[in-house]
Amino acid sequence: MKTVYVDNNATTKVAPEVLEVMLPYFSEYYGNPSSMHFFGGQVQKKVDEARAKVADFLGADPSEIVFTSCGTESDNAAIFGTFDSYPEKRHFISTRVEHPAIGNVCTYLGRKGYRVTELSVDREGRLDLDELRESITDGTALVTIMYANNETGVIFPIEEIGEIVKAKGISFHTDAVQAAGKIPLNMKKSNIDMLSISGHKLHAPKGIGVLYIRKGAKFSPFMIGGHQEKGRRGGTENVPYIIGLGKACELAKKHLDEENTRIKVLRDYLEMKLLEKIPNTLVNGERLHRLPNTVSVSFEYVEGESILLLLSDLGICASSGSACTSGSLEPSHVLRAMGVPFTAAHGSIRFSLSIYNTKEEMDYIIEHLPPIIQRLRDISPFWKDYLKAQEKG
Amino acid sequence: MWDYTEKVKDHFLNPRNVGEIEDADGAGEVGSLACGDALRLTFKLDENKRIKEVKFKTFGCASAIASSSALTEIVKGMTLEEAGKVTNQDIANYLGGLPVEKMHCSVMGREALETAIANYRGQKVAKEDFEIVCKCFGVTDKEIERAVRENDLKTVEQVTYYTKAGGGCGECHPKIEAIIEKVRKEMGREAPPIKPEKKKLTNIQKIKLIEETLGREIIPALKADGGDLDLIDVEGNKVFVALRGKCSFCPSSEFTLKQYVETKLREFVSDDIEVEEVKP
Numbered sequence: 001m002k003t004v005y006v007d008n009n010a011t012t013k014v015a016p017e018v019l020e021v022m023l024p025y026f027s028e029y030y031g032n033p034s035s036m037h038f039f040g041g042q043v044q045k046k047v048d049e050a051r052a053k054v055a056d057f058l059g060a061d062p063s064e065i066v067f068t069s070c071g072t073e074s075d076n077a078a079i080f081g082t083f084d085s086y087p088e089k090r091h092f093i094s095t096r097v098e099h100p101a102i103g104n105v106c107t108y109l110g111r112k113g114y115r116v117t118e119l120s121v122d123r124e125g126r127l128d129l130d131e132l133r134e135s136i137t138d139g140t141a142l143v144t145i146m147y148a149n150n151e152t153g154v155i156f157p158i159e160e161i162g163e164i165v166k167a168k169g170i171s172f173h174t175d176a177v178q179a180a181g182k183i184p185l186n187m188k189k190s191n192i193d194m195l196s197i198s199g200h201k202l203h204a205p206k207g208i209g210v211l212y213i214r215k216g217a218k219f220s221p222f223m224i225g226g227h228q229e230k231g232r233r234g235g236t237e238n239v240p241y242i243i244g245l246g247k248a249c250e251l252a253k254k255h256l257d258e259e260n261t262r263i264k265v266l267r268d269y270l271e272m273k274l275l276e277k278i279p280n281t282l283v284n285g286e287r288l289h290r291l292p293n294t295v296s297v298s299f300e301y302v303e304g305e306s307i308l309l310l311l312s313d314l315g316i317c318a319s320s321g322s323a324c325t326s327g328s329l330e331p332s333h334v335l336r337a338m339g340v341p342f343t344a345a346h347g348s349i350r351f352s353l354s355i356y357n358t359k360e361e362m363d364y365i366i367e368h369l370p371p372i373i374q375r376l377r378d379i380s381p382f383w384k385d386y387l388k389a390q391e392k393g
Numbered sequence: 394m395w396d397y398t399e400k401v402k403d404h405f406l407n408p409r410n411v412g413e414i415e416d417a418d419g420a421g422e423v424g425s426l427a428c429g430d431a432l433r434l435t436f437k438l439d440e441n442k443r444i445k446e447v448k449f450k451t452f453g454c455a456s457a458i459a460s461s462s463a464l465t466e467i468v469k470g471m472t473l474e475e476a477g478k479v480t481n482q483d484i485a486n487y488l489g490g491l492p493v494e495k496m497h498c499s500v501m502g503r504e505a506l507e508t509a510i511a512n513y514r515g516q517k518v519a520k521e522d523f524e525i526v527c528k529c530f531g532v533t534d535k536e537i538e539r540a541v542r543e544n545d546l547k548t549v550e551q552v553t554y555y556t557k558a559g560g561g562c563g564e565c566h567p568k569i570e571a572i573i574e575k576v577r578k579e580m581g582r583e584a585p586p587i588k589p590e591k592k593k594l595t596n597i598q599k600i601k602l603i604e605e606t607l608g609r610e611i612i613p614a615l616k617a618d619g620g621d622l623d624l625i626d627v628e629g630n631k632v633f634v635a636l637r638g639k640c641s642f643c644p645s646s647e648f649t650l651k652q653y654v655e656t657k658l659r660e661f662v663s664d665d666i667e668v669e670e671v672k673p
Contacts, residue, residue: 110619110638110639111616111619111620111621111637111638112621112637112638113621113637113638301426301452302452303429303430303452303453303454303457304454305395305454305455306405306453306454306455306458309405309455310406313406322429322454330429330529330560330561331429342426342427342429343426346426346429378411379408379411379450379451379452379458380450380451380452381413381422381431381432381433381450381451381452382426382431382452384413384450
């Protein structure tokens with residue numbers, strides 16, 4: 001059975017070029033970059049090179065790049081590191097549609113007595129910037145708002161938000177885990193103080209992340225230990241992964257155009273064909289400001305897990321915002337925050353593409369998904385009710 | 394990915410008895426679109442009053458579809474008396490087991506069957522004297538009690554897996570705990586918790602016992618409502634605490650302190666305890 005992998009917002013394939021540059025650093029060049037001897041020193045040079053590549057990719061200075069273990073660590077470090085620097089401030093602003101790496105930290109801090117404002121989104125997944133303006137107070141330490149949503153791909157107006165936040169002199173963090181590699185990022189022309197990225201979302205392996213920290217931004221280390229990362233993150237450098245991430249960022253910069261042309265065309269093609277072939281199908285989130293690789297579609301009156309398993313049976317790997325797939329009982333917090341009706345929220349499927357996807361693969365999905373939806377609708381008690389109601393007008 | 398048995402996969406990929414009987418003798422529907430799963434069951438009896446034909450339509454995940462399919466296979470040929478005795482465990486067993494988080498799918502099958510049988514008999518499923526405990530999923534105390542009894546459930550988490558109750562906002566967790574305790578007492582499965590004997594305590598013992606009681610009896614319930622509490626100091630019989638999280642600005646915090654925290658501390662530590670709030 002062939003595998004059609006269209007779940008790239010969950011994780012991506014490690015690029016062969018990335019794996020290749022990593023391998024010598026497991027076996028041959030295993031020195032500790034902090035060591036005084038040549039054996040460590042040569043590794044230090046490679047880590048510096050990787051840092052420069054990541055910085056170049058983000059339009060940042062190498063000194064502003066801090067390597068972490070994952071996107072979640074970067075997010076946690078940004079929030080806790082900011083609060084540690086502003087002990088007198090106990091308020092922060094985020095949104096209702098963040099990844100759990102931010103969302104659950106909000107809940108945790110809320111329980112610890114911090115005040116959290118979680119901005120709402122409209123039916124299209126958009127923020128109301130007036131709500132943001134009104135939420136900022138003298139006690140606000142941090143605004144943390146994701147760059148692009150992992151489920152719908154909706155992109156927030158991060159630069160506009162940055163202007164509002166910086167005008168008030170408040171720290172601004174963005175979780176750009178889904179945006180990095182899909183849309184251009186340039187810290188030189190930005191108001192962002194801190195930005196999180198994750199290696200395995202851009203064809204580097206799992207277990208490596210980055211926190212960009214603007215020069216001069218107030219930050220206290222989250223992981224306390226040695227002098228590594230200029231004292232901003234203790235722990236011996238994960239050398240092979242850092243080198244892999246450097247290569248991945250170099251490739252991501254090169255592929256950015258392809259993401260926004262060929263991949264976008266494939267995504268649009270898939271979306272258009274599914275809407276055309278399957279009745280009662282809706283796209284979740286605004287389509288204009290959206291990641292080029294992501295589409296979230298809802299098929300009314302059927303449930304997402306059933307769709308995923310039938311797709312999986314054909315080798316197609318996607319994901320769902322339905323309740324049953326997450327282990328929780330409620331559909332995705334993102335779709336609920338957007339007010340997607342229950343008829344559709346439970347039947348949502350996300351396809352997320354990468355540069356490794358082809359038109360043939362899209363055609364394979366387009367061929368096999370409509371009969372799957374029809375089959376589940378034939379089993380669903382609500383579909384017939386719906387058709388009857390339609391007949392009556 | 395869920396670890397489904399081959400039998401679950403088979404009944405999901407090749408569901409038996411899908412459809413609706415137009416002139417059914419009995420019909421029952423449970424669940425809703427909002428809940429994420431629903432099952433409509435219809436059956437027809439033969440001249441010997443045995444289930445001749447039974448069909449289902451299900452909206453839901455793979456295990457909901459498989460449970461419905463299994464249910465129809467189990468009850469085919471049964472009298473209604475026999476069918477009425479089918480439990481959710483029977484459905485799960487027929488499928489070679491379900492992941493524990495998915496047990497509510499088997500419960501939905503049993504409920505639909507009961508509703509359909511009651512419909513045949515011209516009864517309404519007894520819905521009097523019930524209280525909706527879980528508002529998110531509309532689960533009643535009676536349904537929770539039954540799931541606890543029939544499946545020997547011990548924790549709130551298990552109740553959520555079997556009935557969905559408590560799987561939303563979590564506000565009802567203390568109520569579910571109370572139901573579990575009540576039912577298990579009735580079942581004779583658990584002796585009521587032994588209260589520690591109150592003897593003269595040293596200061597250190599007293600503080601330790603206060604901390605222990607707060608941690609066991611009080612803080613979990615506050616946390617379920619998004620609140621928290623810190624012990625600040627103990628002076629003689631006076632216990633100073635600070636309310637955190639939602640509790641700190643909750644208008645009924647005074648009530649919480651006096652009626653709840655103080656009562657528990659008096660019960661477990663000492664009869665003369667007085668609780669006072671320290672404002673931040």
